[in-house]
Amino acid sequence: MNIPMVDPAREYRELKSEIDAAIGRVLASGRFVLGPEGESLEHELAAFLGAGHAVGVNSGTDALHLPLVAAGIGPGDEVVIPAFTFFATGEAVSYTGATPVFADVDPGTYNLDPAALLRSITRKTKAVIAVHLFGQCAPLDRIAEICNAHKVVLIEDCAQCIGADYDGRRAGSWGDFGGFSFYPTKNLAAAGDAGLITAKSEEHARTLRMLRHHGSRQTYLHERVGWNSRLDELQAAVLRVKLKHLARFNEARRTVAKRYRERLAGTNLTLPAEHGRGAHVYHQFTVRSERRDVIRDALAKDGIASSVFYPMPLHKQPAYASLGKVELPVSENVSKSVLSLPIHPFLDDASIDRIAACVRKVA
Protein backbone atom coordinates (compact mmCIF):
# COMPACT_ATOMS: atom_id res chain seq x y z
CA MET A 1 0.00 0.00 0.00
CA ASN A 2 1.35 3.40 -0.99
CA ILE A 3 1.32 6.19 1.59
CA PRO A 4 0.67 9.67 0.15
CA MET A 5 1.72 13.00 1.76
CA VAL A 6 -1.91 14.05 2.23
CA ASP A 7 -5.31 12.45 1.64
CA PRO A 8 -7.97 15.06 0.75
CA ALA A 9 -10.42 12.39 -0.48
CA ARG A 10 -10.27 10.68 2.92
CA GLU A 11 -11.30 13.96 4.57
CA TYR A 12 -14.24 14.23 2.17
CA ARG A 13 -15.39 10.66 2.97
CA GLU A 14 -15.24 11.49 6.68
CA LEU A 15 -17.49 14.57 6.23
CA LYS A 16 -19.41 13.46 3.13
CA SER A 17 -22.99 13.91 4.35
CA GLU A 18 -22.32 17.40 5.75
CA ILE A 19 -20.35 18.55 2.71
CA ASP A 20 -22.87 17.17 0.22
CA ALA A 21 -25.68 18.92 2.07
CA ALA A 22 -23.77 22.22 2.10
CA ILE A 23 -22.98 22.03 -1.62
CA GLY A 24 -26.59 21.09 -2.42
CA ARG A 25 -27.81 24.09 -0.43
CA VAL A 26 -25.61 26.49 -2.42
CA LEU A 27 -26.51 24.98 -5.80
CA ALA A 28 -30.21 25.17 -4.97
CA SER A 29 -29.89 28.81 -3.85
CA GLY A 30 -28.57 29.97 -7.21
CA ARG A 31 -26.19 32.37 -5.42
CA PHE A 32 -22.61 31.56 -6.22
CA VAL A 33 -20.54 34.70 -5.62
CA LEU A 34 -20.64 37.13 -2.65
CA GLY A 35 -23.53 35.68 -0.69
CA PRO A 36 -24.53 34.40 2.74
CA GLU A 37 -22.05 31.49 2.89
CA GLY A 38 -19.05 33.76 2.35
CA GLU A 39 -20.36 36.29 4.87
CA SER A 40 -20.97 33.60 7.48
CA LEU A 41 -17.53 32.10 6.90
CA GLU A 42 -15.97 35.54 7.42
CA HIS A 43 -17.82 36.00 10.73
CA GLU A 44 -17.07 32.49 11.93
CA LEU A 45 -13.37 32.74 11.10
CA ALA A 46 -12.98 36.22 12.61
CA ALA A 47 -14.47 34.82 15.85
CA PHE A 48 -12.38 31.63 15.75
CA LEU A 49 -9.16 33.56 15.13
CA GLY A 50 -9.89 36.43 17.50
CA ALA A 51 -9.44 38.88 14.64
CA GLY A 52 -11.29 42.16 14.18
CA HIS A 53 -12.32 41.57 10.57
CA ALA A 54 -12.11 38.83 7.95
CA VAL A 55 -12.37 39.19 4.17
CA GLY A 56 -12.58 36.16 1.87
CA VAL A 57 -10.48 36.17 -1.30
CA ASN A 58 -9.51 33.87 -4.17
CA SER A 59 -6.27 32.41 -2.83
CA GLY A 60 -3.61 32.60 -0.17
CA THR A 61 -1.42 34.49 -2.61
CA ASP A 62 -4.07 37.23 -2.99
CA ALA A 63 -4.45 37.17 0.81
CA LEU A 64 -0.83 38.44 1.00
CA HIS A 65 -0.94 40.71 -2.05
CA LEU A 66 -4.11 42.71 -1.29
CA PRO A 67 -3.04 43.69 2.27
CA LEU A 68 0.16 45.17 0.82
CA VAL A 69 -1.96 47.17 -1.64
CA ALA A 70 -4.37 48.24 1.13
CA ALA A 71 -1.39 49.43 3.19
CA GLY A 72 -0.28 51.59 0.24
CA ILE A 73 2.93 49.69 -0.48
CA GLY A 74 4.39 50.06 -3.97
CA PRO A 75 7.47 50.86 -6.08
CA GLY A 76 10.44 52.16 -4.09
CA ASP A 77 9.30 50.44 -0.87
CA GLU A 78 10.97 47.44 0.74
CA VAL A 79 9.21 44.52 2.41
CA VAL A 80 11.22 42.15 4.60
CA ILE A 81 10.33 38.46 4.27
CA PRO A 82 12.05 35.24 5.32
CA ALA A 83 14.09 33.61 2.53
CA PHE A 84 12.93 30.14 3.55
CA THR A 85 9.25 30.05 2.54
CA PHE A 86 6.96 29.21 -0.36
CA PHE A 87 7.56 31.43 -3.41
CA ALA A 88 4.13 33.12 -3.12
CA THR A 89 5.32 35.16 -0.11
CA GLY A 90 7.81 36.88 -2.42
CA GLU A 91 5.48 37.12 -5.40
CA ALA A 92 2.91 39.01 -3.34
CA VAL A 93 5.53 41.71 -2.67
CA SER A 94 6.71 41.80 -6.29
CA TYR A 95 3.16 42.28 -7.64
CA THR A 96 3.04 45.67 -5.90
CA GLY A 97 6.32 46.85 -7.46
CA ALA A 98 7.97 46.90 -4.01
CA THR A 99 11.25 45.04 -3.43
CA PRO A 100 11.36 41.90 -1.29
CA VAL A 101 14.29 41.94 1.14
CA PHE A 102 15.20 38.44 2.24
CA ALA A 103 16.11 37.76 5.88
CA ASP A 104 17.44 34.58 7.43
CA VAL A 105 15.51 32.17 9.64
CA ASP A 106 15.96 30.39 12.95
CA PRO A 107 17.63 26.97 12.46
CA GLY A 108 15.30 25.29 14.97
CA THR A 109 11.85 26.51 13.89
CA TYR A 110 12.70 27.77 10.34
CA ASN A 111 10.79 30.96 11.14
CA LEU A 112 11.96 34.56 10.66
CA ASP A 113 14.82 35.35 13.03
CA PRO A 114 14.06 38.69 14.81
CA ALA A 115 17.77 39.63 14.85
CA ALA A 116 17.97 39.09 11.07
CA LEU A 117 14.77 41.12 10.63
CA LEU A 118 16.25 43.99 12.60
CA ARG A 119 19.40 43.97 10.44
CA SER A 120 17.28 44.06 7.26
CA ILE A 121 15.25 47.16 8.12
CA THR A 122 16.19 50.33 6.23
CA ARG A 123 14.55 53.72 5.72
CA LYS A 124 12.66 52.21 2.80
CA THR A 125 11.12 49.33 4.79
CA LYS A 126 7.34 49.64 4.82
CA ALA A 127 6.21 46.14 5.82
CA VAL A 128 7.28 42.76 7.14
CA ILE A 129 5.69 39.45 6.23
CA ALA A 130 6.22 36.96 9.06
CA VAL A 131 5.60 33.43 7.77
CA HIS A 132 4.42 30.86 10.30
CA LEU A 133 6.10 27.94 8.58
CA PHE A 134 5.01 24.30 8.86
CA GLY A 135 2.27 25.09 11.45
CA GLN A 136 4.10 26.97 14.19
CA CYS A 137 4.02 30.72 14.84
CA ALA A 138 7.07 32.91 14.31
CA PRO A 139 8.16 34.82 17.47
CA LEU A 140 5.31 37.31 17.21
CA ASP A 141 6.05 39.23 20.41
CA ARG A 142 9.55 40.25 19.21
CA ILE A 143 8.49 40.74 15.59
CA ALA A 144 5.49 42.90 16.54
CA GLU A 145 7.72 44.95 18.87
CA ILE A 146 10.22 45.59 16.06
CA CYS A 147 7.44 46.52 13.62
CA ASN A 148 5.92 48.94 16.14
CA ALA A 149 9.26 50.55 16.93
CA HIS A 150 9.99 51.12 13.23
CA LYS A 151 6.39 51.99 12.23
CA VAL A 152 6.31 49.13 9.77
CA VAL A 153 3.17 47.19 8.78
CA LEU A 154 3.08 43.58 10.03
CA ILE A 155 1.48 40.97 7.78
CA GLU A 156 1.33 37.38 8.98
CA ASP A 157 1.54 34.63 6.35
CA CYS A 158 -0.81 32.15 8.04
CA ALA A 159 -1.15 29.80 5.04
CA GLN A 160 0.25 26.85 7.01
CA CYS A 161 -0.83 27.58 10.56
CA ILE A 162 -4.58 28.06 10.93
CA GLY A 163 -5.46 27.38 14.57
CA ALA A 164 -1.91 27.85 15.89
CA ASP A 165 -1.40 30.40 18.64
CA TYR A 166 1.43 32.39 20.24
CA ASP A 167 1.09 33.29 23.92
CA GLY A 168 -2.61 32.39 23.76
CA ARG A 169 -3.47 34.60 20.76
CA ARG A 170 -4.14 32.91 17.45
CA ALA A 171 -2.07 33.50 14.33
CA GLY A 172 -3.76 36.14 12.21
CA SER A 173 -4.77 38.25 15.24
CA TRP A 174 -1.32 39.73 15.94
CA GLY A 175 -0.48 41.63 12.78
CA ASP A 176 -2.18 44.49 10.94
CA PHE A 177 -3.17 41.73 8.52
CA GLY A 178 -3.10 37.94 8.34
CA GLY A 179 -3.19 36.03 5.04
CA PHE A 180 -4.72 32.53 5.02
CA SER A 181 -4.76 29.92 2.26
CA PHE A 182 -7.35 27.18 1.92
CA TYR A 183 -5.52 25.41 -0.90
CA PRO A 184 -6.59 21.71 -0.83
CA THR A 185 -3.46 20.52 1.04
CA LYS A 186 -3.68 23.09 3.86
CA ASN A 187 -5.01 22.33 7.36
CA LEU A 188 -8.33 23.98 6.48
CA ALA A 189 -8.82 22.88 2.90
CA ALA A 190 -11.25 24.01 0.22
CA ALA A 191 -12.20 21.91 -2.83
CA GLY A 192 -10.20 24.31 -5.00
CA ASP A 193 -8.49 27.66 -4.51
CA ALA A 194 -9.58 29.99 -1.72
CA GLY A 195 -8.08 32.38 0.84
CA LEU A 196 -8.96 34.90 3.51
CA ILE A 197 -7.49 38.05 5.02
CA THR A 198 -7.81 39.12 8.65
CA ALA A 199 -7.50 42.84 9.36
CA LYS A 200 -7.23 44.80 12.60
CA SER A 201 -8.78 48.01 11.31
CA GLU A 202 -12.24 48.40 9.89
CA GLU A 203 -10.97 50.84 7.30
CA HIS A 204 -8.47 48.29 5.99
CA ALA A 205 -11.24 45.67 5.85
CA ARG A 206 -13.43 48.04 3.80
CA THR A 207 -10.56 48.72 1.41
CA LEU A 208 -9.90 44.98 1.01
CA ARG A 209 -13.58 44.34 0.16
CA MET A 210 -13.33 46.98 -2.53
CA LEU A 211 -10.01 45.69 -3.90
CA ARG A 212 -11.27 42.11 -4.25
CA HIS A 213 -14.31 43.34 -6.20
CA HIS A 214 -12.91 45.44 -9.08
CA GLY A 215 -12.28 48.46 -6.87
CA SER A 216 -16.02 48.85 -6.40
CA ARG A 217 -18.22 49.37 -3.33
CA GLN A 218 -21.27 50.47 -5.25
CA THR A 219 -22.43 48.65 -8.39
CA TYR A 220 -20.67 49.97 -11.51
CA LEU A 221 -18.89 52.72 -9.56
CA HIS A 222 -15.16 51.97 -9.54
CA GLU A 223 -13.08 54.09 -7.16
CA ARG A 224 -9.83 52.50 -8.28
CA VAL A 225 -8.56 49.63 -10.40
CA GLY A 226 -8.97 46.49 -8.32
CA TRP A 227 -9.04 42.76 -8.89
CA ASN A 228 -11.48 39.91 -9.22
CA SER A 229 -10.54 38.01 -6.09
CA ARG A 230 -13.70 36.81 -4.41
CA LEU A 231 -14.17 33.63 -2.43
CA ASP A 232 -17.07 31.78 -4.04
CA GLU A 233 -20.08 30.40 -2.21
CA LEU A 234 -19.36 26.71 -2.90
CA GLN A 235 -15.89 26.98 -1.39
CA ALA A 236 -17.21 28.99 1.55
CA ALA A 237 -19.87 26.35 2.26
CA VAL A 238 -17.29 23.53 2.19
CA LEU A 239 -14.95 25.53 4.44
CA ARG A 240 -17.73 26.23 6.97
CA VAL A 241 -18.31 22.48 7.35
CA LYS A 242 -14.60 21.78 7.78
CA LEU A 243 -14.06 24.68 10.20
CA LYS A 244 -16.34 22.88 12.67
CA HIS A 245 -13.89 19.97 12.66
CA LEU A 246 -10.63 21.94 12.48
CA ALA A 247 -9.75 21.75 16.19
CA ARG A 248 -10.19 17.97 16.13
CA PHE A 249 -8.18 17.61 12.91
CA ASN A 250 -5.34 19.79 14.24
CA GLU A 251 -5.31 17.70 17.42
CA ALA A 252 -5.07 14.54 15.29
CA ARG A 253 -2.05 16.04 13.51
CA ARG A 254 -0.43 16.70 16.90
CA THR A 255 -1.02 13.06 17.84
CA VAL A 256 0.65 11.92 14.62
CA ALA A 257 3.63 14.20 15.39
CA LYS A 258 3.90 12.75 18.90
CA ARG A 259 4.07 9.20 17.56
CA TYR A 260 6.67 10.20 14.94
CA ARG A 261 8.80 11.65 17.77
CA GLU A 262 8.57 8.43 19.77
CA ARG A 263 9.34 6.23 16.80
CA LEU A 264 12.21 8.41 15.53
CA ALA A 265 13.88 9.05 18.90
CA GLY A 266 17.58 8.20 19.20
CA THR A 267 18.40 8.64 15.49
CA ASN A 268 20.69 11.28 13.96
CA LEU A 269 17.64 13.14 12.61
CA THR A 270 16.85 16.63 13.84
CA LEU A 271 13.17 16.49 14.83
CA PRO A 272 10.90 19.58 14.60
CA ALA A 273 11.57 22.08 17.41
CA GLU A 274 8.61 23.38 19.42
CA HIS A 275 9.17 26.82 20.95
CA GLY A 276 6.65 26.14 23.69
CA ARG A 277 4.88 29.50 23.35
CA GLY A 278 1.76 28.07 21.72
CA ALA A 279 0.26 25.14 19.84
CA HIS A 280 2.04 23.82 16.75
CA VAL A 281 -0.61 22.56 14.28
CA TYR A 282 1.80 20.40 12.25
CA HIS A 283 0.93 21.39 8.72
CA GLN A 284 4.18 19.53 8.05
CA PHE A 285 6.35 17.18 10.09
CA THR A 286 9.76 18.25 8.86
CA VAL A 287 12.98 16.53 9.91
CA ARG A 288 16.53 17.41 9.00
CA SER A 289 19.35 15.06 8.03
CA GLU A 290 22.64 15.11 6.12
CA ARG A 291 21.35 11.89 4.54
CA ARG A 292 18.14 13.50 3.35
CA ASP A 293 18.30 12.22 -0.23
CA VAL A 294 19.14 8.65 0.85
CA ILE A 295 16.13 8.65 3.20
CA ARG A 296 13.92 10.05 0.46
CA ASP A 297 15.00 7.29 -1.96
CA ALA A 298 14.43 4.55 0.64
CA LEU A 299 10.93 5.88 1.35
CA ALA A 300 10.11 6.08 -2.37
CA LYS A 301 11.24 2.46 -2.87
CA ASP A 302 8.77 1.42 -0.16
CA GLY A 303 5.91 3.39 -1.76
CA ILE A 304 6.03 6.19 0.82
CA ALA A 305 5.78 9.80 -0.33
CA SER A 306 7.94 12.56 1.13
CA SER A 307 8.58 16.17 0.09
CA VAL A 308 11.30 18.76 0.28
CA PHE A 309 9.80 22.05 1.45
CA TYR A 310 11.77 23.98 0.20
CA PRO A 311 14.78 22.94 -1.91
CA MET A 312 15.76 26.51 -2.88
CA PRO A 313 15.43 29.63 -0.72
CA LEU A 314 13.87 32.67 -2.40
CA HIS A 315 17.12 34.68 -2.67
CA LYS A 316 18.56 31.85 -4.82
CA GLN A 317 15.57 31.63 -7.18
CA PRO A 318 16.22 32.59 -10.81
CA ALA A 319 13.23 34.96 -10.66
CA TYR A 320 15.09 37.06 -8.08
CA ALA A 321 18.56 36.94 -9.65
CA SER A 322 18.27 40.63 -10.57
CA LEU A 323 18.08 41.61 -6.88
CA GLY A 324 21.77 40.73 -6.45
CA LYS A 325 23.56 38.29 -4.20
CA VAL A 326 22.94 37.94 -0.48
CA GLU A 327 24.23 35.21 1.80
CA LEU A 328 21.73 33.66 4.17
CA PRO A 329 23.54 30.62 5.57
CA VAL A 330 20.72 29.13 7.66
CA SER A 331 18.20 29.22 4.80
CA GLU A 332 20.81 27.79 2.43
CA ASN A 333 21.77 24.99 4.83
CA VAL A 334 18.29 23.91 5.83
CA SER A 335 17.10 23.81 2.23
CA LYS A 336 19.73 21.10 1.66
CA SER A 337 18.74 18.94 4.63
CA VAL A 338 14.99 19.24 5.30
CA LEU A 339 12.55 16.43 4.58
CA SER A 340 8.81 16.50 5.23
CA LEU A 341 7.14 13.17 6.04
CA PRO A 342 3.47 12.35 5.34
CA ILE A 343 1.11 13.95 7.85
CA HIS A 344 -2.66 14.45 7.90
CA PRO A 345 -5.46 13.85 10.42
CA PHE A 346 -6.16 10.30 9.18
CA LEU A 347 -2.62 8.90 9.08
CA ASP A 348 -2.96 5.71 11.15
CA ASP A 349 -0.50 4.26 13.67
CA ALA A 350 0.52 1.37 11.41
CA SER A 351 1.47 3.80 8.62
CA ILE A 352 3.43 6.05 10.99
CA ASP A 353 5.30 3.03 12.32
CA ARG A 354 6.05 1.78 8.80
CA ILE A 355 7.35 5.22 7.73
CA ALA A 356 9.47 5.57 10.88
CA ALA A 357 10.93 2.06 10.52
CA CYS A 358 11.87 2.79 6.92
CA VAL A 359 13.56 6.08 7.91
CA ARG A 360 15.41 4.45 10.84
CA LYS A 361 16.95 1.84 8.56
CA VAL A 362 18.91 4.45 6.60
CA ALA A 363 19.00 7.62 8.73
Ligand SMILES: *Cc1c(COP(=O)(O)O)cnc(C)c1O
Ligand atom coordinates in the same frame (compact mmCIF):
# COMPACT_ATOMS: atom_id res chain seq x y z
C1 LIG B 1 0.21 27.86 0.26
C2 LIG B 1 1.02 29.03 0.65
C3 LIG B 1 0.80 30.30 0.10
C4 LIG B 1 -0.09 30.55 -1.10
O1 LIG B 1 -1.38 30.11 -0.97
P1 LIG B 1 -2.26 29.80 -2.30
O2 LIG B 1 -3.63 29.61 -1.74
O3 LIG B 1 -1.70 28.55 -2.89
O4 LIG B 1 -2.16 30.96 -3.19
C5 LIG B 1 1.53 31.38 0.60
N1 LIG B 1 2.43 31.21 1.57
C6 LIG B 1 2.69 30.00 2.12
C7 LIG B 1 3.69 29.90 3.21
C8 LIG B 1 2.01 28.87 1.67
O5 LIG B 1 2.27 27.68 2.20
